[in-house]
Amino acid sequence: MEETRLILAGAALNQTPLDWEANLLNIRSAIIEASTRNVDILLLPELCITGYGCEDMFLHPWFAEETFEKLLQVKEWCDNMTVCLGVHVIIGQDVFNTACVIKNKEILGFTAKQFLARDGIHYEPRWFTPWPANVVEEFEVKGKRYPIGDIVYEEKGVKYAFEICEDAWRTNRPAERHMPKGVQLILNPSASHFALSKTDLRHRLVVEASQKYQCAYLYANLLGNESGRVIFDGEVLIAQNGKLIRRNELLCFKDVDLECAEVCFGPNPEITETIEYLPPIDENAELIAALSLALFDYMRKSRSRGFVLSLSGGADSSCCAVAVAEMVRRGVDSLGVTGFVTKARMFSLQDAEYFESLPQEHVVKELVGRMLTCAYQGTVNSSDATYTSAKELAESVGAVFYDWTIDDEVRGYTSKIEGALKRELTWEQDDVTLQNIQARVRAPAIWMLANIKNALLLATSNRSEAAVGYATMDGDTAGSISPIAGIDKAFIRQFLIWMQEELGYLGLDYVNNLQPTAELRPSSENQTDEKDLMPYEILNMIERLAWYDRLSPQQVIDQLEKEKVAPVKSIKGYVHKFYTLWSRNQWKRERYAPGFHLDDYNLDPRSWLRYPILSGGFREELGKLK
Ligand SMILES: Nc1ncnc2c1ncn2[C@@H]1O[C@H](COP(=O)(O)OP(=O)(O)OC[C@H]2O[C@@H]([n+]3cccc(C(=O)O)c3)[C@H](O)[C@@H]2O)[C@@H](O)[C@H]1O
Numbered sequence: 042m043e044e045t046r047l048i049l050a051g052a053a054l055n056q057t058p059l060d061w062e063a064n065l066l067n068i069r070s071a072i073i074e075a076s077t078r079n080v081d082i083l084l085l086p087e088l089c090i091t092g093y094g095c096e097d098m099f100l101h102p103w104f105a106e107e108t109f110e111k112l113l114q115v116k117e118w119c120d121n122m123t124v125c126l127g128v129h130v131i132i133g134q135d136v137f138n139t140a141c142v143i144k145n146k147e148i149l150g151f152t153a154k155q156f157l158a159r160d161g162i163h164y165e166p167r168w169f170t171p172w173p174a175n176v177v178e179e180f181e182v183k184g185k186r187y188p189i190g191d192i193v194y195e196e197k198g199v200k201y202a203f204e205i206c207e208d209a210w211r212t213n214r215p216a217e218r219h220m221p222k223g224v225q226l227i228l229n230p231s232a233s234h235f236a237l238s239k240t241d242l243r244h245r246l247v248v249e250a251s252q253k254y255q256c257a258y259l260y261a262n263l264l265g266n267e268s269g270r271v272i273f274d275g276e277v278l279i280a281q282n283g284k285l286i287r288r289n290e291l292l293c294f295k296d297v298d299l300e301c302a303e304v305c306f307g308p309n310p311e312i313t314e315t316i317e318y319l320p321p322i323d324e325n326a327e328l329i330a331a332l333s334l335a336l337f338d339y340m341r342k343s344r345s346r347g348f349v350l351s352l353s354g355g356a357d358s359s360c361c362a363v364a365v366a367e368m369v370r371r372g373v374d375s376l377g378v379t380g381f382v383t384k385a386r387m388f389s390l391q392d393a394e395y396f397e398s399l400p401q402e403h404v405v406k407e408l409v410g411r412m413l414t415c416a417y418q419g420t421v422n423s424s425d426a427t428y429t430s431a432k433e434l435a436e437s438v439g440a441v442f443y444d445w446t447i448d449d450e451v452r453g454y455t456s457k458i459e460g461a462l463k464r465e466l467t468w469e470q471d472d473v474t475l476q477n478i479q480a481r482v483r484a485p486a487i488w489m490l491a492n493i494k495n496a497l498l499l500a501t502s503n504r505s506e507a508a509v510g511y512a513t514m515d516g517d518t519a520g521s522i523s524p525i526a527g528i529d530k531a532f533i534r535q536f537l538i539w540m541q542e543e544l545g546y547l548g549l550d551y552v553n554n555l556q557p558t559a560e561l562r563p564s565s566e567n568q569t570d571e572k573d574l575m576p577y578e579i580l581n582m583i584e585r586l587a588w589y590d591r592l593s594p595q596q597v598i599d600q601l602e603k604e605k606v607a608p609v610k611s612i613k614g615y616v617h618k619f620y621t622l623w624s625r626n627q628w629k630r631e632r633y634a635p636g637f638h639l640d641d642y643n644l645d646p647r648s649w650l651r652y653p654i655l656s657g658g659f660r661e662e663l664g665k666l667k
């Protein structure tokens with residue numbers, strides 16, 4: 042075969058389920074940009090016309106018909122270029138997740154996904170039918186017939202074929218069958234969710250495949266918080282014969298992020314432009330990038346006007362506060378003041394002019410002032426230390442800060458119940474009730490602020506608390522989103538130190554010197570979370586062994602004993618407590634506000650970990666512990 046050169050491009054798109062207008066606009070922008078760069082083949086992500094997260098909408102026949110109409114619209118934009126994009130099609134009772142290839146305004150065919158994603162957050166077999174290897178058929182839409190299946194295409198004599206996201210993650214991946222057919226280029230339209238450190242795995246799948254199958258590999262992922270919980274990092278990769286040619290910056294605030302490169306095909310292709318393999322990953326840097334983008338997308342896509350937060354000065358609420366501040370900083374950095382203000386959809390024209398007139402050093406703080414409102418809601422049990430921590434942090438990032446006490450409300454409810462029961466409530470007899478009423482009366486006022494501002498109320502629950510139900514329902518769980526519900530407490534604490542030291546959030550100095558405490562019991566008791574529960578490190582270890590590694594209670598104990606994390610007697614007590622609280626509190630996990638998937642593991646019952654609300658609570662297994 043003669044040497045051929047193709048300009049390949051992949052574009053990450055920030056799509057939204059069912060938002061035809063915005064999704065098509067992004068697709069069109071990518072095609073226009075590719076055309077100005079003389080691209081031969083443009084790859085767009087999986088299911089990008091509809092959005093990946095349409096869930097049961099994929100089962101609606103009318104929805105597939107509407108999607109096909111939009112595809113025909115896109116077809117007309119694809120002049121002098123080949124465009125490949127993810128779209129679902131319905132044939133009889135079956136729905137297929139496909140990559141459609143359009144060249145010069147003609148649809149050449151649809152390649153259907155062979156391996157459906159079914160682990161963790163993915164439930165594709167609920168909607169889609171897998172396609173058998175090596176089979177090509179035809180189907181008809183509006184009197185026109187199209188090929189569908191395991192198709193090999195050709196561009197200027199270069200043979201190419203697809204793997205659609207999960208296809209590449211299986212040992213029996215389609216690439217195994219593409220190679221003997223002479224395929225020199227594999228395209229992978231993806232919707233691969235973000236998780237800490239996952240990009241390394243993805244790099245290996247792409248680069249190693251290009252080495253093993255001696256081909257070029259073009260990969261394009263979705264971008265942003267598409268549908269509420271799941272975040273996509275917008276990764277675009279181009280590799281050939283084991284060498285990486287292009288990689289983009291992940292988790293950017295753009296709608297379209299296109300990368301392209303000229304790739305040479307032939308017996309001994311010349312690979313002139315290679316880039317270094319992925320540098321070591323810093324999970325803290327990844328976390329803040331993902332969290333910032335997730336918050337921004339959630340806010341603008343839900344058409345909310347900023348965030349409201351009950352700020353205790355403790356680690357969880359402080360983490361939420363700096364995440365919003367960093368969202369603004371990164372957004373302005375990436376889009377410029379005008380771009381950020383416009384995209385946020387919450388500012389008037391006069392606002393925009395005002396922000397543009399500000400000196401650069403003031404603009405982020407002023408924007409935070411408009412986008413984040415915090416309130417400290419003290420009680421007689423609150424300390425000066427947490428008040429100072431909350432105030433200093435809010436002021437240092439520029440957030441609006443209110444403070445008030447809730448003792449009157451606590452007293453009001455307590456005396457009502459005392460009147461009804463005709464007895465006094467005491468800490469000896471009514472400990473948890475007296476704690477919960479404080480957490481609960483903080484909810485109405487903070488919700489009022491959120492209503493007034495049309496803002497999102499941030500709930501501050503973390504994964505460690507969620508595991509054991511260490512929160513008051515309709516109290517500190519109140520909120521519309523739970524940004525850090527997927528992150529464990531130990532990670533949050535070290536992350537806040539990193540945010541202070543590496544990103545300069547000096548207002549975190551106070552919280553970084555506090556012990557986590559609910560401050561719900563009288564201060565003389567020196568309540569701390571770890572005294573109530575167990576050391577967070579151990580709680581997290583048990584949680585991971587139980588639910589990620591799927592061990593039994595006894596196996597968890599054996600593992601902890603092997604690692605000598607605590608005296609043998611304490612380990613048994615901790616494991617007993619964990620499983621008992623875990624089972625009792627499934628209903629609470631069902632009621633948390635939606636949280637983001639940041640780790641490749643989650644307790645969220647609606648998208649990762651299913652567990653019954655009512656259960657035997659491991660009574661037999663715990664009774665038999667050795
Ligand atoms: N299976 C089930 N399905 C549905 N509902 C169920 C249920 N089991 C109990 N319930 C209901 O749950 C209620 C108890 O739940 P809830 O009222 O939330 O209270 P509860 O879980 O009993 O106690 C809350 C715990 O969270 C701690 N906390 C509270 C606030 C803040 C913080 C902090 O870290 O800052 C910690 C507090 O120290 C205490 O240990 C019961 O009264 C009952 O109505």
Ligand SMILES: Nc1ncnc2c1ncn2[C@@H]1O[C@H](COP(=O)(O)OP(=O)(O)OP(=O)(O)O)[C@@H](O)[C@H]1O
Binds near residue numbers: 352418419427557570
């Ligand atoms: N004094 C307070 N003022 C305002 N909000 C509070 C106050 N105390 C508690 N809260 C709210 O209740 C939530 C739960 O408290 P919790 O103690 O679990 O978290 P935290 O105080 O942020 O962190 P830490 O557990 O590290 O102290 C807080 O994040 C905050 O939203």
Ligand SMILES: NC(=O)CC[C@H](N)C(=O)O
Binds near residue numbers: 158208
């Ligand atoms: N959309 C998909 O097929 C995603 C599944 C794949 N394992 C991933 O996480 O990247």
